[in-house]
Amino acid sequence: MLAGIGFQLQKLFKEDYYSSRLKAYLYSLFVTAGPWLIVIFTILMLQVLLKTVPGVNALNKQLFMISVSYCFMFSQVLFGFQQLVVTRYTADCLYEKNEEKVFSSYLGFSAVTAAAAILLWLIFALLSPLQWEYKFMMLGLFLLLNLIWIMLLYLSGAKNYQSIALAFLAGGVLSVSCMFILLKWNPFPQGEWTPAWIMMGSFTGGIAVTFLWLVNAMLKTFPNRAASMPFEYLTYFDKYPQLAFTGIFYNAGLWVSNWIIWVSGGQWLLDTFRYHPGYDTAVFYAYLTILPSYVIFVVSIETRFYERYRDFFSFINDGGTLTQIRKSKAKMLLVLKQEIERLVRNQGFISLAVLFLALFIFPLFFNADLILGIFRITLIGAFCNGMTMIMMLLLLYFDDRKGALFTSAAFFGGIALFTLLMLPAGEAAYGVGFTVGSLLSFVYSSFRLFQYVSKADYYAFCKSRHTPIEGPFHNLSRRLNRLAGAE
């Protein structure tokens, strides 16, 4: 999925002195985790800011933070459902030199997602006793986020990383400053939920700026915009249903332990949101610790490994002899092993370091042993979690859709199962299920990956390439295309 920036990075890495190496790492960090970092940083900034703004009570702050989290969480799950399928579709379009279909699929993808988002929101809105103004504001944020994830997929595919990061930066700065100014001077008459409303408005405003910036980038990236058959991509749900399920399981797996713990041990906020302050916070910080993995993944796997991967497949497809194929496979396997080892070692070191530091630093910020306890265990889980994701991406590199599906199913199923099993042990065992489940999927996916790659030539030559040419999604796609008047 990320393949492509590797080539630019290679140039930076070849001049092997420190300044350029540093540049390369920063660049990688920027392009991979950039948007995510900026969003997290924005939220952290907001939290810090809120402490300095008087007159906003805890309930308002909570309502705001939780609404934003819910929008993020569910938009990710919704996006994850289609993400891999669409990626595959656009990759195929580009491979078959049908570039003009890519933009159409963007329109279709956005339309389908928006419809699903509105539906989901409607259910939420009918059940929640919150004010309708606030609920509509949430709908705005939810829709914007959904549409942003979609644009990210297309823009990173087109390697337009710079505009992505700038868009988030602009949005983040606007959110923070707008919120600060509005809360500080508070030009609105006091009302029970006004602060939450203002915060939500500022944040959504910032996100809207990001959105518009990205739209602009989209228009520049796709100068020839055709809108024929925007829903054709749906046929890929018939062709590669495993990809859809992989996306659902993985994205749901990221949150399933939270959901279970909310239900059993969480609390209500305003009869609308379930949450568990201790667990949610701990897991959030645990996830932060695996950020370096993204960078290391891009730098090591996408550069050194990708080169061997390319060699191997070019020997297969462009007429290499059996000896060449075998040798290049051995090289590829070796590098894959080295790079995964390096990834595990480096991230492992970082996680361990954070684990020890946390013992000293955490008590300064939180006065709850519970959070520290959960953090320590979920940190290990987050490590396995990150590794699972990387293994899954690598499996998809080799088009082992079954392996990726099993991995994500094990990820979701394992976490759900062990979280449920550990519930009787009470709060002290929170996070154990998350960690055990992640560990299992990590172990499984590593075995699967090496087993599969060691037979990569067999799969490349002998695996069936038949995909269904009819199915319910083909019908749906035709109908929607006709509806859109684009057939």
Next chain:
Amino acid sequence: MRVGMIAEGSYPYVSGGVSSWIHTLITGMEDIEFSLFTITPEKKKNSELKYSLTKNTVHHQNVELITDFPDKKVKSNLTEAELSLLFKWFTFQTLDPKALLILGNQEKMGSVEEFFESESFYTLVQECYEYEELYGSFLDYMWMWKSMYTPVMHLLQQDYSKVDVIHSASTGYGGLIGSYISIVQNIPFIITEHGIYSREREEEILQSSWIPVIYKKRWIRFFHHLSRIAYEQAEDVITLFEKNRGYQLELGAPAEKTAIVPNGIDINTSLTLQGKKPVFHIGAIVRIVPIKDIKTMIYAANTLRRWGYSFHWSILGSDEELPEYAQECKDLVVSLELEQWVTFTGKVNVQDYLLSFDVCVLTSLSEGQPLAILEGMAASRPWVATDVGSCRELIEGREEDPYGACGFVIPPIQPEELADRLRWFMNHPELLERMGKNGLNRVKNDYLLSDVITFYRNLYVKRGENVGRHRIPAAKII
């Protein structure tokens, strides 16, 4: 008694040549039932039939070389011993009939698709690649394998109806399923080869552009291998003329099994003279296709006219097969301004024309044993034909032939030579009749249809009788 007749890519969907031979044979034996197995490259519709099936054809089964429809999923399940036998068979080291039984057994091989997706297949193809030391693109090697063995497996995995004797009109895929049916049903197998299949494929392969050069030899060996299997399994290896028998021996047919049974023709005594031209009349009984080299005739006609001879040249035969080529020929006639000398009649009843010809011409680039020449000879017409297939044998007679030549053979693609021979006939009208007689005599003695039919009927009966008596069923050895 039921005879299984295997027609590869011919009867009843193509007219002429092998097709008409099969049709004549079946028509001539009303007392024997036939099961017809036609191998076609793709699905055929009934509307494509060129012959309506005879009453004694009790069963007609079409087998496509490959299907578009994915077959049902059956996993491949082969033992070490079976794999090593297959390795030898795939690398042409053995003709063991057990290999065919494995290939045809879906329980063991798996369905075609499943086999090619199995790990045993991948191991096998790697071993063969290394064994053969060709060292070309492995992807191409793989493709070659799949395209070579997909039809083989597909054909062998069909169910074939029960017959008493199996008779194939070619080696190749026809010979392959003939051998297989013979092994599985434990019945005798007869081959009649008109053209030499593996030689024909050889030419095609050498000319093809889609096979990588490095793998052409292997393709050729593959078809030789198929022929050898058929020769090995057959009780009788029959061909039409001596030259072909020589090729068969060269390709590994055991000499004691070979026999020559030429084509046969009825002597039609009711021929009438119609459409007699006032000038010297040259006739050609050919389909308008490139392999018949119609253009050489047109150039020869042009030469004759230049030399100042008056004549008329009628080209009889269908021009529907390759309309573009037919148009080219007609355009050539127009551009040489030969419209008054050369006419294309289209498909007509040859019998009506034969007696009006002073001499007949055949300019083919390749032939087996052309019925056209026999027809002309039976009508006591003299001939000029190219020296391909058994034309020389027909026109000059075999060794120790007592009847004398009934015309001339010339090398192919030689319009001047052809014109020269025709000029000779025009200059010696008194010899036309004598030469025609020679031909008629030869037909009467060596090429009578009734003799051919009697031969095959006797052979079927003789071989059929032996079923279950002297033969050890190959299927039971395993």
